[in-house]
Amino acid sequence: MSASPENPAGYSIEEGNAASRNAYNWSKKTFQNRKGKPGEPAQDLDGGFSNEIRFGAERLGISSDGIGTKIEVAERLNKYDTLGYDLIAMTADDLIAAGFVPTNLSNIIDVNHLNYDVVDQMMRGLHDAANFSQIAITGGEIAELGNRIGGWPGAKMNFNWCSTAIGVLHPSLAQPLSGKTAQAGHVVVALRSPSFRSNGYSLARKTLHKAFGDNWHEADYDGLDAGEYPTWGDAMLAPSLIYAPGVAALLDAGLPLHGVAHITGGGLADNFQRVLKNGLGAVLDNLFEPLPAMRRLCEIGDITPETAYLYWNMGTGMLLVTEEASAAAVVASLQASGYDAQVAGYLTAESGVTLRVGSGELRYA
Known part of the structure; x- marks a missing residue:
C-alpha cells in the first residue's frame, strides 16, 4: 500500500520540512561570513540535523533541538528527572x-515562573544523561518569561527546554557520515527504541485525550507491558535511549x-531517506516490533499503520548502513554496548523506502 495518510496530529510534516529547508537556505547565505576563517561551516551536509564547522584541522559538529510537547507529560506527573x-x-x-x-552541551530553560525544585530535578537528570x-x-x-510560556495548568512550573551540543569528528573518518558512500547491497542495522523518544506526542496526546479525557495521564495503562507502567502517563514519559556511545564504539573499533x-x-x-543519496532506496523487512503502547494507541485511536509509521519510531530509534x-x-558490538540491535534490511539501486511490517507493506517514494 502507498503511505499517504491524512494529518491526524494537527500539524503537517511536509510543511515543517519545507519551512526547515527555507530556514536553512537563509542560514546558508551567512556561511560566507566565515569562509576561510575559524568556524567555517561545511557546504555539503544538507538534509541532516547537524552541521560541520572547521577550526583549522579540527572539524566540529553542532546540533540544536528541544524536547517538544513531551514536557507536558512530565508536568502532568510532576516528574522531571528523566x-x-x-x-x-x-x-x-x-x-x-x-x-x-x-563532547559539550549548552541548554536554555524558558519558564513562566521559577520553581527551584523542578529545575533541580531537571538538571539532576541532565547530569545523569551527560555522564552516560x-x-x-x-x-x-x-529565563523567566511569564505568560509567554504555557503548559499544563496544574503544573508547578511551565517551561520549554532546548539545547545545543557540539562534537568532534571521529578520528577514523575523513569526512562526516552523510550516506554519499553507501551502495546498493549494503546492509541496514536497526537499533531498538524502548520509548517514543521525544517525537510524536501531539498525535499520542490527542488520541489519549479523546479516549480518556482531560486527565488521560491517570488512566490505567493496558498495553502488553502493563506491569512496567501503572498509568498512561508513566508509559508516555519513558525516557529516550541515547545511542551515541554505542555508535562511537563502532567507530572506535x-x-x-x-x-x-x-x-x-x-x-x-x-x-x-535523508541518508539515501545517489538515487538509492531501501527495503526494511526485519524491523523491531512496534512498542506495546504504540500498538495499543493504534487500537484505541483507530490509527492506521501508514499514520503510525509516519509519526512514531515504531520501536526503531536508529538505522545504520554498513557493509x-x-x-x-x-550488531555484536552494539549488543556488547548494551543495545538491542539486528540486521533490518538492505539498500537497493531503486529509489524509495519499502517497509515490510506485520501490518503489511508500506512504500514511501
Whole structure:
C-alpha cells in the first residue's frame, strides 16, 4: 500500500520540512561570513540535523533541538528527572549520526515562573544523561518569561527546554557520515527504541485525550507491558535511549559505517531517506516490533499503520548502513554496548523506502 495518510496530529510534516529547508537556505547565505576563517561551516551536509564547522584541522559538529510537547507529560506527573535523557538524545544522536562524537552541551530553560525544585530535578537528570554520554554541560540559562510560556495548568512550573551540543569528528573518518558512500547491497542495522523518544506526542496526546479525557495521564495503562507502567502517563514519559556511545564504539573499533539515520519526527522512511543519496532506496523487512503502547494507541485511536509509521519510531530509534561483511560485527558490538540491535534490511539501486511490517507493506517514494 502507498503511505499517504491524512494529518491526524494537527500539524503537517511536509510543511515543517519545507519551512526547515527555507530556514536553512537563509542560514546558508551567512556561511560566507566565515569562509576561510575559524568556524567555517561545511557546504555539503544538507538534509541532516547537524552541521560541520572547521577550526583549522579540527572539524566540529553542532546540533540544536528541544524536547517538544513531551514536557507536558512530565508536568502532568510532576516528574522531571528523566527529561535530561530526552534533551541529550535529541542533539547527541543527531551529532553521532553524522560521525561527530558529542563532547559539550549548552541548554536554555524558558519558564513562566521559577520553581527551584523542578529545575533541580531537571538538571539532576541532565547530569545523569551527560555522564552516560560522556558529555560536559558547559553552558546554560534560565529565563523567566511569564505568560509567554504555557503548559499544563496544574503544573508547578511551565517551561520549554532546548539545547545545543557540539562534537568532534571521529578520528577514523575523513569526512562526516552523510550516506554519499553507501551502495546498493549494503546492509541496514536497526537499533531498538524502548520509548517514543521525544517525537510524536501531539498525535499520542490527542488520541489519549479523546479516549480518556482531560486527565488521560491517570488512566490505567493496558498495553502488553502493563506491569512496567501503572498509568498512561508513566508509559508516555519513558525516557529516550541515547545511542551515541554505542555508535562511537563502532567507530572506535574501525567498523565501517556509510550512513546513520536518527529516527525522530517524520518516522522511519522520512528520516532514512535523508541518508539515501545517489538515487538509492531501501527495503526494511526485519524491523523491531512496534512498542506495546504504540500498538495499543493504534487500537484505541483507530490509527492506521501508514499514520503510525509516519509519526512514531515504531520501536526503531536508529538505522545504520554498513557493509554486508561487517554487519554481524556491527550488531555484536552494539549488543556488547548494551543495545538491542539486528540486521533490518538492505539498500537497493531503486529509489524509495519499502517497509515490510506485520501490518503489511508500506512504500514511501
